[in-house]
Amino acid sequence: MTALPELHAAELPPDAVEVGRIADAWGVKGWFKVVPYSSDPEALLGTKTWFLQPAEKGTKSFFQGTLELSLRQSRMHSDALVAWARGVDDRDAAQALRGARVFVPRSAFPAVGEDEYYWVDLIGLDVVNREGELLGRVRELLPTGPQTTLVLAWEQDGKTHERLIPFVSAFVDQVDLAGRRITVDWQGDF
Structure with missing residues (x-):
């Protein structure tokens, strides 16, 4: 025992x-x-x-x-x-x-630097593109070698889908924790 x-x-x-x-x-x-x-x-x-x-x-x-x-x-x-x-x-x-x-x-938690975020703070944020189109909500983050990838959940025709977006400055324009939103340079048909 x-x-x-x-x-x-x-x-x-x-x-x-x-x-x-x-x-x-x-x-x-x-x-x-x-x-x-x-x-x-x-x-x-x-x-x-x-x-x-x-x-x-x-x-x-x-x-x-x-x-x-x-x-x-x-x-x-x-x-x-x-x-x-x-x-x-x-x-x-x-x-x-x-x-x-x-x-x-x-x-x-230790303080984070500028443009650094704890993953737990990103989960649940809405992700929109530059045109204001809602691409999904952050469900989790994946370490994929040299970068981290946002895993978004979104619905279409009553079905839940998954979208992956690299969490790198080339695609991420802004993270607004207070507004619970991430703005990205990404299209909905990717």
Whole structure:
């Protein structure tokens, strides 16, 4: 039987953003692997408090509600992010967290530079072209090698379709986070 670590129940901060999930135990001393949702997991590495919620589906969760996880250490190891938290002192305790969704407060995110955006801020934005034609809504972003690609969902004749637009300055004219809109140099028939 897997032992649940001794962690504190907490409320999810109002500005919490889901940034990854716990994949599995790593080693025997309570370390665990984390799958970040970003190719640059600064938000995970830059904060010492994470909030966990059970997996939505798939992996059986050993807890309910929200838990506060106080990190001892987190770091990149090879191609994985690994972490060790207070109250998670052995492999069984780390294994009990498997599948948990990891949240951090948005206020803990590092500041972004000019013309830089967190992916989470782009999801849900409407994308229009220079002529004002609605091309779709950002459903997700895909890392495609040297660039990121916007994945848009749009409807035609009652069916949902997908449109891909490279998120590069050659095609993206403006990102208006406050207005929840991205303007692009792209045609609807592409």
